[in-house]
Amino acid sequence: xxxPTSRYYNLETAQITTTDGRRIAYKRRRFLPQGRDMPIAxxxxxxxxxxxxxxxxxxxxxxxxFWQICDANNAMNPPELIAEPGRMLRVPIPEV
Numbered sequence: 001x002x003x004p005t006s007r008y009y010n011l012e013t014a015q016i017t018t019t020d021g022r023r024i025a026y027k028r029r030r031f032l033p034q035g036r037d038m039p040i041a042x043x044x045x046x047x048x049x050x051x052x053x054x055x056x057x058x059x060x061x062x063x064x065x066f067w068q069i070c071d072a073n074n075a076m077n078p079p080e081l082i083a084e085p086g087r088m089l090r091v092p093i094p095e096v
Contacts (some may be wrong), residue, residue: 002027007067035074039093046087052078059091069094 002009011027018024044055048072051061060068066078072092081089 005062005065007071022090032074032076033071035072035090038072038090040072040090041093044089046082046085046089048085050082050085052082055082055089055091060094067096068095085093 001016008030011030013025014028015025042059044059052066052069054055056066056069058065062083069091070076070078070081072090073081081087
């Protein structure tokens with residue numbers, strides 16, 4: 001259902017049976033980790049021209065893994081992470 005690099009990959013798959021007998025599979029809810037508890041690989045200072053996908057590619061090697069930086073910084077809204085130049089971003093040790 002999800003690629004191994006997806007934040008949803010390791011979530012349990014559950015099923016619900018509808019009143020007409022159909023089975024519908026779904027992923028259980030993902031709870032956000034506490035960023036302060038995550039092991040950090042490095043910290044990056046946001047500059048005016050920065051984009052989260054470019055920061056993620058430069059630090060984690062894959063721009064689609066931006067969600068790991070969001071988790072490490074307790075961010076629900078990714079654009080907020082780069083809205084203020086000078087902000088220090090925590091970059092976690094990549095999840096495998």
